[in-house]
Amino acid sequence: MHRGKGMKFVGDSRIRENDDKFIPKDYSEYPGKTEPFWPNFLLKEWLVGAVFLVGFLCLTIAAPAPLEKEADPSTAGYIPLPDWYFLFLYQFLKYDFASGNYVVFGTVIIPGLAFGALLLAPFLDTGKERRPFKRPIATSLMLIGIAATFWLTYEAASHVNWEERAEKGKIVEEVEIDQEDPGYQVYSQQSCINCHGGNLEGGAGPALVGTGLSVDEIKDIAVNGIEGDPGMPAGSFQGTDEELQQLAEFISGLGGEGH
Amino acid sequence: MIRKIYDWIDERVDITPIWRDIADHEVPEHVNPAHHFSAFVYCFGGLTFFVTVIQILSGMFLTMYYVPDIENAWNSVFYLQQEVAHGQIVRGMHHWGASVVIVMLFLHTLRVFFQGAYKKPRELNWVVGVLIFFVMLGLGLTGYLLPWDNKAYFATQVTIDIAESVPYIGDYLKTLLAGDPEIVGAQTLTRFFAIHVFFLPAALFGLLAAHFIMIRRQGISGPL
Numbered sequence: 001m002h003r004g005k006g007m008k009f010v011g012d013s014r015i016r017e018n019d020d021k022f023i024p025k026d027y028s029e030y031p032g033k034t035e036p037f038w039p040n041f042l043l044k045e046w047l048v049g050a051v052f053l054v055g056f057l058c059l060t061i062a063a064p065a066p067l068e069k070e071a072d073p074s075t076a077g078y079i080p081l082p083d084w085y086f087l088f089l090y091q092f093l094k095y096d097f098a099s100g101n102y103v104v105f106g107t108v109i110i111p112g113l114a115f116g117a118l119l120l121a122p123f124l125d126t127g128k129e130r131r132p133f134k135r136p137i138a139t140s141l142m143l144i145g146i147a148a149t150f151w152l153t154y155e156a157a158s159h160v161n162w163e164e165r166a167e168k169g170k171i172v173e174e175v176e177i178d179q180e181d182p183g184y185q186v187y188s189q190q191s192c193i194n195c196h197g198g199n200l201e202g203g204a205g206p207a208l209v210g211t212g213l214s215v216d217e218i219k220d221i222a223v224n225g226i227e228g229d230p231g232m233p234a235g236s237f238q239g240t241d242e243e244l245q246q247l248a249e250f251i252s253g254l255g256g257e258g259h
Numbered sequence: 260m261i262r263k264i265y266d267w268i269d270e271r272v273d274i275t276p277i278w279r280d281i282a283d284h285e286v287p288e289h290v291n292p293a294h295h296f297s298a299f300v301y302c303f304g305g306l307t308f309f310v311t312v313i314q315i316l317s318g319m320f321l322t323m324y325y326v327p328d329i330e331n332a333w334n335s336v337f338y339l340q341q342e343v344a345h346g347q348i349v350r351g352m353h354h355w356g357a358s359v360v361i362v363m364l365f366l367h368t369l370r371v372f373f374q375g376a377y378k379k380p381r382e383l384n385w386v387v388g389v390l391i392f393f394v395m396l397g398l399g400l401t402g403y404l405l406p407w408d409n410k411a412y413f414a415t416q417v418t419i420d421i422a423e424s425v426p427y428i429g430d431y432l433k434t435l436l437a438g439d440p441e442i443v444g445a446q447t448l449t450r451f452f453a454i455h456v457f458f459l460p461a462a463l464f465g466l467l468a469a470h471f472i473m474i475r476r477q478g479i480s481g482p483l
Contacts, residue, residue, distance in 0.1 A: 032294075037285065037286050048306075052306060064351055065350045065354035067336060067408055070334075075413075080414045080417045083403055085396070119389045122378065130480075169409060169410060
């Protein structure tokens with residue numbers, strides 16, 4: 001800060017009067033075609049930003065943000081899954097050497113070392129050289145880190161049955177379930193209720209509200225099951241033909257348009 | 260007229276140095292994609308900030324409808340998605356922005372790392388940058404719970420189990436996050452909301468200010 005006699009200030013503030021404004025800039029550090037940030041460069045940045053924003057908005061319109069059904073701690077067999085950028089950690093914690101008795105290894109030690117090294121990189125890699133090929137240790141450690149992160153993320157994502165998750169997470173419209181209906185009696189006496197829930201809201205199996213299936217299709221599934229993962233075993237239904245008819249009519253009549 | 264207003268303000272608060280720091284400087288050739296197309300890698304940092312601004316603005320609008328309470332949280336998000344004009348787009352921007360900001364941060368970090376731009380004198384700015392990365396991950400983590408759907412609930416339970424596994428302080432950490440030593444519920448939601456909307460953004464603003472002030476002080480690192 002300049003001090004001394006003869007300096008004039010604005011009022012009783014510390015701001016100097018008649019400060020020299022817009023003195024020529026000294027930018028000799030990088031010779032070449034420099035460009036003023038304002039407004040020349042900012043205008044180009046603005047264009048890049050506008051193109052980026054258009055692309056981003058197209059993404060949000062093409063793929064609406066997902067919302068699963070409301071949290072219900074009693075949901076059976078829900079497999080938790082983090083956002084994609086935590087999948088590598090999620091996958092890492094599945095391995096034997098990073099779970100169970102060694103969970104501290106997976107949750108604290110390895111991530112702590114990796115992220116700690118990232119945080120302190122300038123103090124670990126202290127050489128003057130900046131080119132990546134001239135500092136092979138730093139470069140190769142980073143490449144290994146990136147490869148491990150990508151691989152773990154891929155491993156985690158490839159073991160997820162996305163279609164089944166989407167099916168399970170679907171928001172089910174609330175339907176009044178008539179528990180006196182003979183069909184519901186059959187539903188609760190047979191094993192259906194164990195997987196499809198007391199209100200047919202789904203559980204281990206999908207929700208049965210608004211399936212859009214016909215009576216005959218439901219009959220077929222109840223008796224013969226569905227192939228796939230997890231699918232439904234054949235022979236789940238153990239009752240009479242009359243009960244089967246009541247069950248199928250009951251489920252077929254739930255939800256969908258006009259109900 | 261504007262010139263007069265500017266001069267009037269400048270005489271009293273001396274804004275010219277501030278203006279010079281923010282905007283009135285030269286952009287060197289080696290970072291300008293107009294001269295070398297490969298310099299587009301220098302855009303990642305700016306785009307990260309751009310998406311951060313989108314996140315702040317869309318988040319501000321989301322809080323106009325969101326209710327941090329287990330009875331209403333999910334319903335308020337559902338209402339926002341289904342009934343509010345453009346609600347789906349605003350929530351979509353916030354949801355996808357969370358992913359895009361991580362991608363951009365990742366690219367920006369790699370650019371700085373492989374160019375060795377964190378070397379003297381820019382060590383502190385790298386540390387601040389990595390802290391910003393951590394804060395962003397924390398924002399992603401806490402934001403995940405807020406819609407209070409099944410995905411959010413069960414993922415948060417896992418997060419809290421991970422916090423619990425930390426030796427010595429695990430139990431305290433769990434209680435601090437969940438609001439209760441046992442239950443993941445109403446308290447957890449309000450805590451995550453507070454962390455997501457007040458604590459972490461405050462940390463983020465401080466770190467961003469430090470990041471930008473240091474960039475202005477030190478300038479962009481020279482060409483390789």
